[in-house]
Amino acid sequence: MTAIESELRELRSSVREFLEAKSPEEAVRKLMESEPRFDPAVWAQAADQLRLPGLVIPEEYGGDGFGPVELGVVLEEMGRALLCAPFFATVVLAAQALLASGDNAACARHLPGIASGRTTAALAVAEDSGSWDPALISARAVPDGGGAGAWRLSGRKAFVIDGTTADLLLVVARTVAGPSLFAVDRQATGLEAEPMQTLDATRAMARLTFDAVPATLVGSDGAGGRVMAKVLDIATVGLAAEQAGGARRCLEMSADYARTRYQFGRPIGSFQAVKHKCADMLVQVELAEAASREAARSAAEGAPDFPVAAAVAHACCSRAYVFAAMENIQVHGGIGFTWEHPAHLYFRRAKSSQLLFGGPAVYHERLLDRLGI
Amino acid sequence: MEHDMQDFAAEVRRFLDAHAAKAPDRTAFTWGEGDDTMAYFSSLPPEEEREHVRRARDWQRIRHENGFGWITGPPEYGGRGLTPVHDLLYDSIESEYDVADTGTLSVIGLGMIGPTILAHAQPHLKDRWLPAMYRGDAIACQLFSEPGAGSDLASVATRAVRDGGDWVLNGQKVWTSVAQHSQIGLALTRTNPDAPKHRGITAFLVPMDAPGVEVRPLRQMTGGADFNEVFLTDVRVPDDHRLGEIDGGWTVALTTLMNERATVGSEGAGPVAAALSPDRLSALMRATWTWDDRALRARLAELLVDAMATEHLNARALRKLRGGVVPGPEMSVSKLMYGQNLTRAAHFVSDVLGPRVIADTGRWGTYAWSELLLATPALRILGGTEEIMKNILAERVLGLPKEPAVATTKEVRS
């Protein structure tokens, strides 16, 4: 066991311990029906005690400068616990968009607040179709005339994770130069946010309307497509870790139940139909963990195969989680179909994660594209 | 450790550069050029098959003379005394070179039987056979399966009866790979019919030229005959050819089976790499004008996701080994996925090819896939069927309860 591995183990166990205390099932259930859909006190503790929001923010911007591997460990644990928190939107989407923009001034302005946990943020890309394809973006931005970097933004965004609560909104809108990234303050005039009904209640999403909202250009005009592509790779790998963690949890629930539930005078796990279901889940979970962790490694090493590994992780973990979540309900029988049982919470998260960035048709083509096929 | 690995890798390259040419990369290729064979099993005519085995032995001897014949083996038997990681590293470097395929010797004999002999045989047997096997002089086979004992290996019925200093073996083995080339076979026999079935088994090393051993080729569905039936009729084996205790053969069998799982997953690198090569598969789609077919593209993507995730899993197992940690379920999962990935690839390609895989148009790289297609069912059976592997994962990794034992007729009667 290398030093790095034992450090990762330590990180995992401290995050797990924290989440077991702060995000037990009752807490998740309470939060998923409240607004905001996270507990600001827990978020503050995650920042103060564990420094989680700053984990992967570079040190120059007030973070701890860890990389994708550490991020993966944390996200696996959050996925297991179904933590309701602005972590994914703020750290995995918005902060990564700022970093990918290469705009040092914008990073210096926003990242320290994010790292300390004081600022939450969201990234608004998709519109009504839910697609992340830059060609389908119709929100527009025009120069304000008022000064350099000042713009006015109009249009609609949807599926914006934590869009009603985030302090800072990063928005991709079209200019004459092409898709570009903008920063919008939550308090800006002309901005409206309404919560969307969601399949997965543990991940809040919003529809945003912009009516000539003052916005600041982040990075260079027309660079939004490139930034999005980069963010999407990082985000899908982060999501993959979350999915792997959730899938592992589903497997554990099933195996535990299969050992202890008796029917026909035998534990149901001694029936081969159930046993093989669990083995199939194990296979998927092992593949998912391998795919997501290898992708994180290759990101950390800056390996040239990272884009391929990211696409593999996204597809593999999406499939594994949906499969594990479905089979988990099946293994549990009737009880698994009740509102009271947590199985549906994982099912909802699994399905919604699979489709968050477009779903199988999209990620299959992304993979083939990256392989030059 | 890392430094030592680099030195070792350099030494391997020096050896290979001196004795072999670099192999063309099977994954990067030009459509229509070179060898298009996708055979997993050989199916060569007998003379060519013998020539193939001779080349395998020659290459094994050269390896051995240069210190790469048995990388993990103890030095007193001609081994190098290094770690499994050195072994894997050697394999991965050797795969870049064009060398004889040594599968006939290595998969079963060196991969499974050798370690079992090392762990359980008496010293004179080790002296007699281990150096010979790793030098390429002796080939070994696994005489486990019988018509009535496959997955349920502990039901072997071949009898061994004590006669003075010898044992007399009678029975029939089946599906025995490479028996036709073997000098020795590791046989599981029943020595105590009254003991519970796992406890009445004894293992013997049987010289394949002993009177009463008859090997009959068994044609397999690919058309060739890699495996055999082996009939044992009054075969006399001295007691010092016994491995392990009398009636303690199950422990011996477990050593072999454990190594089998690890070996099967790493087999057949050539056709496997080709069958799962994105370049080759996409070239095939272009050549057959199925390039735009959305349904096929989605299937191709799924296939590649599985193949690459399986590779990631292997990479992780390798890294664990390198760090001195014994891999967990990775090996069993890989073995399962390996069969499924190839099966899926073969069926994907046959859907792309359509009629061109049912009759040979003479076109490069089309009908050739029929050989892989026909071989894939074996990959879900040999070395423990898919179902048995799932039982093992569920019971040993997830801790699920075993199926209740069924009362035997004897127990019911008493």
Ligand SMILES: Cc1cc2nc3c(=O)[nH]c(=O)nc-3n(C[C@H](O)[C@H](O)[C@H](O)COP(=O)(O)OP(=O)(O)OC[C@H]3O[C@@H](n4cnc5c(N)ncnc54)[C@H](O)[C@@H]3O)c2cc1C
């Ligand atoms: C190409 C090839 C090479 C081989 N080489 C060798 C060799 O060199 N030496 C050797 O000893 N053997 C060899 N074998 C034999 C191989 O190990 C057996 O075929 C295998 O273990 C399955 O046994 P079986 O064929 O008797 O099938 P069976 O055990 O009869 O199985 C038939 C079906 O029933 C299922 N089944 C059986 N038991 C269970 C259970 N408990 N739960 C669920 N399903 C079950 C199986 O999964 C399978 O689907 C080889 C086989 C092949 C195909």
